[in-house]
Amino acid sequence: MTTDVIQLENVWKIFGDRAEEAMQAVKSEGLDKATVLERFGCVVGIADVSFKVARSEIFCIMGLSGSGKSTLIRHLNRLIEPSAGLVKVLDQDMSALTPNALRETRAKDIGMVFQHMALLPHRTVADNVAFPLEVQGLPKAERWETSMHALSLVNLTGYEYRLPHQLSGGMQQRVGLARALASDPEVLLMDEPFSALDPLIRHELQNQFVQLTKNLQKTTVFITHDLDEAIRIGDRIAIMKDGCLIQIGTPEEIVMQPADDYVADFVKGISNLKLINAHSIMLAINDTTLPISIDKTAALRADENTSLEALIDLSVTTTLPIIVTNDAGQDIGVISKDTLLKGIKGEE
Amino acid sequence: MNTQQTASLNQVDYTQPIQHFTQRQSRYYQGHFTKIQTDTRLHISFNFFAALFGPLWAASRSVWGFFWVSAIAILISSILLGQGIWGEAGGGKLAQADRLFAKSQEMATKGQAALNNGEANAKAFFRNSDNLRRAAEKAVLAAEENAKGASQNAIYGGLLLFIIFLIQGFTANAVYEKQYCRWRQDPEVGSGFHIKALICGIAILAFIYPLTLYRFISAEQISWLVEFPSDKTIFNTTANWLNSMFDFLALNGANFFDAITQVINLFLDAIETLLVGTPWPVIMMLIVFTSWRISGYKAAFYTAIALSYLAFFGYWEKSMATISLLGAAAVICVVVGVPLGVLCAKNKTIDSITKPALDFMQTMPAFVYLIPIIAFFGTGKPPGVLATIIFGMPPVVRLTTLGIQQVPASIVEGALAFGCSRKKLLLDVELPLAKESILAGINQTILMCLSMVVIASLIGAEGLGTDVLQALQFAAKGQGLLAGLAILFCAIMIDRIIQGLFKPKEKTE
Numbered sequence: 001m002t003t004d005v006i007q008l009e010n011v012w013k014i015f016g017d018r019a020e021e022a023m024q025a026v027k028s029e030g031l032d033k034a035t036v037l038e039r040f041g042c043v044v045g046i047a048d049v050s051f052k053v054a055r056s057e058i059f060c061i062m063g064l065s066g067s068g069k070s071t072l073i074r075h076l077n078r079l080i081e082p083s084a085g086l087v088k089v090l091d092q093d094m095s096a097l098t099p100n101a102l103r104e105t106r107a108k109d110i111g112m113v114f115q116h117m118a119l120l121p122h123r124t125v126a127d128n129v130a131f132p133l134e135v136q137g138l139p140k141a142e143r144w145e146t147s148m149h150a151l152s153l154v155n156l157t158g159y160e161y162r163l164p165h166q167l168s169g170g171m172q173q174r175v176g177l178a179r180a181l182a183s184d185p186e187v188l189l190m191d192e193p194f195s196a197l198d199p200l201i202r203h204e205l206q207n208q209f210v211q212l213t214k215n216l217q218k219t220t221v222f223i224t225h226d227l228d229e230a231i232r233i234g235d236r237i238a239i240m241k242d243g244c245l246i247q248i249g250t251p252e253e254i255v256m257q258p259a260d261d262y263v264a265d266f267v268k269g270i271s272n273l274k275l276i277n278a279h280s281i282m283l284a285i286n287d288t289t290l291p292i293s294i295d296k297t298a299a300l301r302a303d304e305n306t307s308l309e310a311l312i313d314l315s316v317t318t319t320l321p322i323i324v325t326n327d328a329g330q331d332i333g334v335i336s337k338d339t340l341l342k343g344i345k346g347e348e
Numbered sequence: 349m350n351t352q353q354t355a356s357l358n359q360v361d362y363t364q365p366i367q368h369f370t371q372r373q374s375r376y377y378q379g380h381f382t383k384i385q386t387d388t389r390l391h392i393s394f395n396f397f398a399a400l401f402g403p404l405w406a407a408s409r410s411v412w413g414f415f416w417v418s419a420i421a422i423l424i425s426s427i428l429l430g431q432g433i434w435g436e437a438g439g440g441k442l443a444q445a446d447r448l449f450a451k452s453q454e455m456a457t458k459g460q461a462a463l464n465n466g467e468a469n470a471k472a473f474f475r476n477s478d479n480l481r482r483a484a485e486k487a488v489l490a491a492e493e494n495a496k497g498a499s500q501n502a503i504y505g506g507l508l509l510f511i512i513f514l515i516q517g518f519t520a521n522a523v524y525e526k527q528y529c530r531w532r533q534d535p536e537v538g539s540g541f542h543i544k545a546l547i548c549g550i551a552i553l554a555f556i557y558p559l560t561l562y563r564f565i566s567a568e569q570i571s572w573l574v575e576f577p578s579d580k581t582i583f584n585t586t587a588n589w590l591n592s593m594f595d596f597l598a599l600n601g602a603n604f605f606d607a608i609t610q611v612i613n614l615f616l617d618a619i620e621t622l623l624v625g626t627p628w629p630v631i632m633m634l635i636v637f638t639s640w641r642i643s644g645y646k647a648a649f650y651t652a653i654a655l656s657y658l659a660f661f662g663y664w665e666k667s668m669a670t671i672s673l674l675g676a677a678a679v680i681c682v683v684v685g686v687p688l689g690v691l692c693a694k695n696k697t698i699d700s701i702t703k704p705a706l707d708f709m710q711t712m713p714a715f716v717y718l719i720p721i722i723a724f725f726g727t728g729k730p731p732g733v734l735a736t737i738i739f740g741m742p743p744v745v746r747l748t749t750l751g752i753q754q755v756p757a758s759i760v761e762g763a764l765a766f767g768c769s770r771k772k773l774l775l776d777v778e779l780p781l782a783k784e785s786i787l788a789g790i791n792q793t794i795l796m797c798l799s800m801v802v803i804a805s806l807i808g809a810e811g812l813g814t815d816v817l818q819a820l821q822f823a824a825k826g827q828g829l830l831a832g833l834a835i836l837f838c839a840i841m842i843d844r845i846i847q848g849l850f851k852p853k854e855k856t857e
């Protein structure tokens with residue numbers, strides 16, 4: 001068994017009456033989206049997307065509205081069928097599942113949280129959370145017990161018997177999260193869960209979510225249109241545009257090495273103080289062309305993983321360049337104030 | 349950047365599209381459109397061409413709304429004018445007066461002759477002659493009145509025509525500007541000056557005006573203008589064919605129809621035994637209690653009043669018979685209608701078949717489908733129930749479909765994402781969310797069923813409707829009103845109780 005819980009290979013989705021024909025044509029002739037629209041009247045929703053998500057990793061998919069990210073996440077539990085390509089979740093080919101097996105996978109292995117909560121308005125909070133268990137046919141007592149536990153995970157104890165509309169938006173979304181966690185699934189799908197909330201609540205929920213997933217170790221695919229959110233939450237980020245993934249990488253990679261102008265435009269406004277570490281801006285200490293002289297005894301030292309923010313704090317206490325050390329404690333680089341300022345500005 | 353934008357905004361040449369829109373006379377319209385668009389107050393302008401040639405101007409400019417309104421207005425004023433000038437208003441009356449005078453003269457001569465001969469009926473002749481003369485004089489007066497009316501018509505017609513010309517002139521530019529604005533949003537809207545459109549307009553006028561004017565102004569009529577060349581034989585053969593179809597079905601499907609009758613009868617008997625057979629105080633207590641539990645003490649109070657009215661005025665048994673008929677019809681409506689509504693919401697083919705059928709059931713006058721019902725099922729209560737079902741079924745089907753379709757797609761998706769099966773989705777998500785709409789449908793259905801009570805009694809479904817029907821036959825006003833009130837009270841009672849089902853939430857909160 002591989003550690004990859006989710007695996008997508010060359011997934012395409014084409015919408016329209018003549019989607020199959022269009023798919024054939026795309027495969028054989030390699031048409032682009034505009035031509036597909038013109039010739040078949042079909043819209044390409046997802047174009048040739050491949051990625052893997054490892055166990056207990058949080059994988060963020062970031063894109064603007066209409067970029068196909070919500071369509072993509074719905075392929076993972078087959079709410080939408082792919083036009084072509086392979087979708088594997090927990091080593092199961094989703095397209096090959098029988099309706100019963102699919103229902104079981106959805107109920108047991110994949111939890112989903114929606115932007116607009118999608119709670120059942122006529123059921124109490126506890127019954128909403130217990131819904132996936134009810135679908136599995138578990139007895140009432142077990143359902144209730146589990147739903148109490150799930151609600152306690154999201155700090156909603158005491159609200160079990162309210163109706164969803166009696167709760168605030170943030171609380172409703174926590175109910176949604178509790179429902180997704182209720183059957184203790186291996187995979188969590190989050191479809192812009194915090195986008196409809198106001199900024200303060202959003203921030204709070206993001207923190208709560210990071211804490212929760214750290215403890216629960218769920219494999220998570222997280223959709224967002226907010227790069228800040230993606231950076232705060234994601235272990236890796238995929239940037240999506242017009243149905244294609246244009247870059248996949250860690251937050252630092254995305255910010256430091258944007259793949260193209262589109263990504264660069266996005267990361268322009270992102271504060272890199274917490275993302276970039278000493279290692280990526282330092283000058284190698286054995287470089288003979290160093291423009292500065294180093295006083296190895298008096299200089300302060302910092303670990304290579306120190307963030308820019310911490311380096312600033314450090315550098316205001318000294319006039320000398322800072323020496324960067326690796327895990328073994330060896331001096332490997334040096335950062336002068338000039339280097340630091342350039343690093344903050346994002347220049348190499 | 350900003351200054352550049354504003355500058356380019358100012359530089360947009362607004363006159364170009366106007367030129368493109370009007371094609372001819374663009375300078376003239378440009379001026380007026382600009383004034384209309386820049387004036388904060390109403391800009392008054394007079395378009396002489398539109399005033400004089402109203403419909404033709406409109407046709408050439410493809411302003412078809414203006415074309416029809418002005419064509420019809422001018423037609424009406426022309427008819428008035430024509431009747432005044434050429435019409436033989438009063439001509440008929442004068443001819444009648446002449447005939448009457450001649451008759452009177454004749455009678456007088458006859459009377460004179462009889463008097464001369466000493467006959468007894470001379471007096472009668474004179475009286476007749478007098479009467480005829482008076483009638484003739486009346487006719488002459490009427491003719492004069494008509495003639496006066498004719499000249500009045502001419503004046504009104506002329507005045508109206510003048511006013512129409514003024515209105516056309518003053519409104520044309522404003523209307524045309526409105527069309528220009530619509531054209532800017534949607535290039536499909538008619539624009540420009542087209543000879544073809546003008547010819548089309550002239551053709552329409554040439555078809556309408558001569559025929560209509562002739563019909564209203566001329567005294568003598570051409571028969572083909574007044575009568576449609578209908579063919580009696582088509583009607584007869586179709587009606588006969590339908591007759592034989594009905595007969596054939598009634599004969600061959602007798603067993604099938606009998607079975608339906610039996611089932612309905614069984615059902616109806618059960619309800620009726622329950623309602624009529626049980627001692628009235630028990631039933632009364634049960635109904636009041638039910639309404640109190642479901643809808644609160646207010647509804648229970650109304651129900652008690654309604655029930656005591658029914659009891660005191662001797663309608664108890666009849667109203668129970670009516671309610672059992674209604675109950676049978678309503679239960680069948682719901683049992684068939686809700687699943688059908690769900691199917692319609694899920695399946696487009698079924699929906700496209702059901703919709704016209706429902707329209708047909710609801711729109712076809714009840715008396716029309718009473719005929720085949722009698723042919724197939726005879727008379728009595730079961731056919732009464734059937735007729736009631738036909739009329740009462742549509743709302744519950746429609747509102748069930750609507751309710752299911754209105755369940756938010758996001759909630760359905762949410763349920764599916766957690767592995768919900770289709771059956772569970774329907775029972776635990778869609779039906780509960782559509783509940784209010786379905787209940788509204790059931791309520792509508794029951795009230796519509798109740799409105800069929802009188803009509804059902806026409807084919808022998810006894811109950812309160814029978815009393816209304818009898819009152820109608822014997823013009824017994826008091827009896828009719830009392831029976832009508834009894835039906836009304838039944839309706840209010842049922843409505844109150846069902847309304848209570850809508851608001852369980854508010855009570856618990």
